[in-house]
Amino acid sequence: MEDVSFTLDPAAPGRSGAKGTNVTSQLHGAPTRCEQQPEMHARVLATVVAARFYGMELDPGEFRRAPGEETPSAQSLSQWLQNSGMWARALRLRWRQLMRLQDTGPVVLLFADGTAGLLTGVNADKNVIFLKDPRAPSGDNPLPVDELRLRQVWNGEVVLLRTERGVAETEAPFSLRWLFSLVMQERRSLRDIAFASLTLSFLTIFPPLLVMTVVDKVLTHHSMSTLSLLATILTIAVVFETLLGYSRRLITITIGTRIDARLNLHVFNRLLRLPIDYFERHPSGETMHKVMQINKVREFITGKLLTTMLDMITLFVLLPFLFYLNTSLAWIVLACSGLIAIIILAYLRPLRVVFHYVIRAETEKASVMTETVYGIRTVKSLALEPSRRALYDEQVADAGRWRLTYAKLANWPQTLVTPIQRFMSIGVILIGAWMALNDPSGYQVGALFAFMMLSMRVAAPLVGLARLIEDYEEVGTSVGEAASVLNRPLESNAASGGLRPKFAGAIAFDDVTFTYPGTKIPAISRLSFEVPAGTMLGIVGRSGSGKSTITRLLQGINREFSGYVKIDGADLREINLRHLRQSFGTVLQENFLFRGSIRENIIAARPGLTLEDVVRAARLAGAEEFIERMPNGYETFIQEGSPNLSGGQRQRLAIARALITDPRLLILDEATSALDPESEALVNANLLRIARGRTMLIVSHRLSSLTECDLILVLEKGCMLDIAPHRVLLERCSVYRQLWQQQNRHMEQPSRPTAVVQAIGHG
The missing domain is CATH 1.20.1560.10 (ABC transporter type 1, transmembrane domain)
Structure with a gap:
């Protein structure tokens, strides 16, 4: 049997330390050359090198250990790979099981002293595996290791990984x-x-x-x-x-x-x-x-x-x-x-035939029930109970008729x-x-x-x-x-595949036109603009002008558009969808909070982050003050639908959740519209701090919250009217000037009591 092995390129820098040298010497007989950065752990480096074999470039800065974990565990490494769009499993194997790994890619072997090696091949005839130090130069050949020598440093922990490229296309339909x-x-x-x-x-x-x-x-x-x-x-x-x-x-x-x-x-x-x-x-x-x-x-x-x-x-x-x-x-x-x-x-x-009608009637009945429960606040506030009850009674009767027909048959x-x-x-x-x-x-x-x-x-x-x-x-x-x-079409490129660049934040729209399915009028038409990385961009316009559509295109929610949307020069449709969305922080007008503590909600996108990170994000979002007033602080439990929080509190927690990942691109889509004046002023005061080092897109009807933006994009019926700083737009853009005057007229006219007093004085 021929040796089954392949070449790995550990081009990423990293170093494991003295313990790694001991294991390497024990297995290979001599210390390996080391040219890596001291901050990268050997196990993290081994995972990075193994992922690179599949064309996946991992960012070591995104790895997070589990709470209380000193050495990266197999579970933490596996979770990191899965979050990055790869298939990964943390397992404990025996030698005979290693002998079967002939047609796999590299396997990360975790050593007892906290370091790691890469299994790059096996030779079942000679009963050896081929092991490579992830810190070694790419030209070094993997060395054969027998069972006796491996058992001295290895207790069976491995991380299996492979790409999930093409899974969505080849997966059998549900049937x-x-x-x-x-x-x-x-x-x-x-x-x-x-x-x-x-x-x-x-x-x-x-x-x-x-x-x-x-x-x-x-x-x-x-x-x-x-x-x-x-x-x-x-x-x-x-x-x-x-x-x-x-x-x-x-x-x-x-x-x-x-x-x-x-x-x-x-x-x-x-x-x-x-x-x-x-x-x-x-x-x-x-x-x-x-x-x-x-x-x-x-x-x-x-x-x-x-x-x-x-x-x-x-x-x-x-x-x-x-x-x-x-x-x-x-x-x-x-x-x-x-x-x-x-x-x-x-x-x-x-x-x-009859059962098909039963299912359809039951579906309609369930839809009315779910819609009523979901919108119960609206039902109560508008006293819609009688109409909803009548509608549900009708659906229950229809479902009952078909059930009875089916039972009789x-x-x-x-x-x-x-x-x-x-x-x-x-x-x-x-x-x-x-x-x-x-x-x-x-x-x-x-x-x-x-x-x-x-x-x-x-x-x-x-x-x-x-x-x-x-x-x-x-x-x-x-x-x-x-x-x-x-069996509906899945999001293309949702799990893997595509580019995974490290974003700086430059955004460009080049002749982009997009029409929502079922409509004929484009939501945006031939839109072209560019903003450099680190820009705080405001987006304004009347309702239906295409403001939120821009943010949806940037997040890859809608991908059937003409023209080009580019981030740092890369076509957005060529970027891995999961990586793209993980690179964005997004705060919407209505944000959903999960059942769990405040801390768990804030770190939802990065479960491994510490309480210090949570506090820092909450402070930046203006949420620290009300969280600390709660009896359990950051461990306060949020019920389903978050009834124990006000709208403004939910919004500030959503902002903290978006900021904790330190995204290079941040979208605030009417994020302050639900805030009370005090909370809005607090968030607006922090906008410059929030925007530091990242590109920000702020969609808002309140122009006063956009005056500090570097550029403001003005939209009208899906087309760009102008893009410039606030003062320039006041001079040359009539639509922007009109919107500004409508919202700030009270600042230019005297109040009613003052006018009355003046009139009496003249009399």
Whole structure:
């Protein structure tokens, strides 16, 4: 076997320190050359070098250790890689598992002394791995290391990583076929269940056989010894069946839990990767109801489907034995079961059509409920309870009508099947008794009892299979509803791929035109402007002039525009979407706070930051004063919807959350509109400090908050009228001057009481 290895370029600087030299010497036999910056930890450097193999340039400054963590752990490194858009896992492996890593890229091995090395290849024939010091020059060859030498410094911790490039394009769509492939990932456990079911199927034959023997042999010959032997055998069989049944149920529960976890994670990840305009165009209640249809799918897969498949194993074992006991009665059982299946199949299509309307009515009902709860403040303030109640009553009635129609239709196959099932149980007894009376060979009564006991065990799986097909159609409809959300086009380049430059903050729009889907008039038209890095840019204009559209384009929320949007000269559509958004700090007019403490909300984008970082960001946002007045300070718990905070407090926390990542580009989109005058004055006073070292875009209707901006962009119906400092715009831009005069007229005219006093004086 050839050596499997590849070349790594550790061009990034870094150094680990004395401990790293000891490990390197122990493994390689000599110290390595070191040209790295002293502040980069060896484990961080190894991760950077490994990621560079995949074309991913990580910024070591973005790595954050977990609280109380002195040495970067495998979990922290893995989380850093995942946040950067890569697939990564922190694992503990053994030597034999390392031998299987032949077709992977570099693997980060974490040594016991806190340093790290890179596994760049393996040679299974020679039982060695090839290890490279991440600090070594790119020209140095990796050195072979055997198991004995590696065990002296390595305790099994590794970080596996790879790029997620192309995952969105190659991922199979959400469908029943995908769900079955998900189930087949548990092949080993399914094999164990199948073996247990096969064994249990054979054990089900024992009770009927014992009954047959007791009736035909024991009672006839009064054999007490045979009865004792049969009782012993039955006891052993029952104990074994009990233990085996417990094991099968335990494995089944485990499989169901795993499938449920994978399914929920897949659905949640797909939702996160949907573009934001989907959520803006579809009611949240409709989306949630459709997605929650996966619960029916999960119950079907881990419940009825698995149970029926296991029962079919019993069927294949028992059918031959039924024919052995009595061929004529066996054909009667099969004929009745087949007739039941035909009746159920005949109703499948009508049931599927009606169930589609049931789902649609339930979706509308859920949408009204969710919309009402979400907008309950508006409902209460405008006294809309009667109208919302009437609307919901109408939706409940509509859903109830379709539910009733579906139930009536589904009742017919059950009604037709019931007499056939009764005939299978009672008719077999009567026919068997008639055959026993008229069979000249003397049909054994014990065999009839055994056949009766086994026939119902055979009929149940056949009937269950027919009903499974009915449930399959219903589940197929549910899958279609969920797929209508989950199979929508995902955000392009959302997880990986694309450029990851370190931004300075220069922004340029070059002949950009954008029209929202479903409209004909462009939101912005042939817009061109440039601002250098570090500029504080104000954006003003009347409602609908395109102010917020500019910020949406910069964040990659809408990407179907003509022209070019560039950041530091790089086309925005070529930049990795996650990296782009992580580089922005954004504060909107309405900001959402998550359930949790104030500290957790502020560090949401960087969980590893310290309390000192939180306090610094809160102080800059003007939030420190009211946080410290709270009983628990930064640990004050925020309830869902943050009812224990005022609008201004929520806004200042959102500003602190945006500032704590120290973004190179900061967007304030009407960020101070919800603040009271005192809070707004506090934030405006800090604007220059906030803007230091970064590019800021401030969208505001209040021109007084933009006077300190380096440049102000004036928009009118999606077109740029002018871009200049405040004083220049007052002189040459009529629209800006008009807006300024409208908002500041009270500063130029005397107040009413003063005018009255003057008039009296003249009189």
